[in-house]
Amino acid sequence: MKAEVMDVLLYIFERFQDDEFVPVEKAQQLVGELEEVGFQTGEINSALTWLDGLVDTSSKDFEPTKTTLQSTRIYHPYEQHFLSVACRDFLYFLEHVGVLDPHSREAVVDRVLALNSDKPVDLDQLKWVVMMVLFNLPGKQEAAVWLENMDACFH
Secondary structure, eight states, X not given: OOHHHHHHHHHXXXXXXXXXXXXXXXXXXXXXXXXXXXXXXXXXXXXXXXXXXXXXXXXXXXXXXXXXXXXXXXXXXXXXXXXXXXXXXXXXXXXXXXSOOHHHHHHHHHHHHTTOOSSOBOHHHHHHXXXXXXXXXXXXXXXXXHHHHHHHHHO
């Protein structure tokens, strides 16, 4: 997935973050709107596929097994390629302060890998993925707002 697909996702997220859901009619309108602003069909389709996967992360089938408070997430070398030490540290920090739990952390890792990029995500891109995941998971919207406010304090 090219960097432009992340741009499509950010555009969609910013456009619809206040909506509870996007009705089918709006989704069809959105494709036309994305084409009008210059996004390519392949990028749009990849972004929509990524969003379908985002919806899947909120299902019960995606939830990890119960963990103890002393469990540690070990990243596979493939995951390490796409998540730098700084990104993994940031995920650990978010989990430590209670913004992420094991389920939401795994959803974030899943969505980062689903970007199908040739290069690792940077910290800013990771923050966007985290916010998109949190806004999608029931009961995690407040954590997304906390992250957004915290990030605004540092920029």
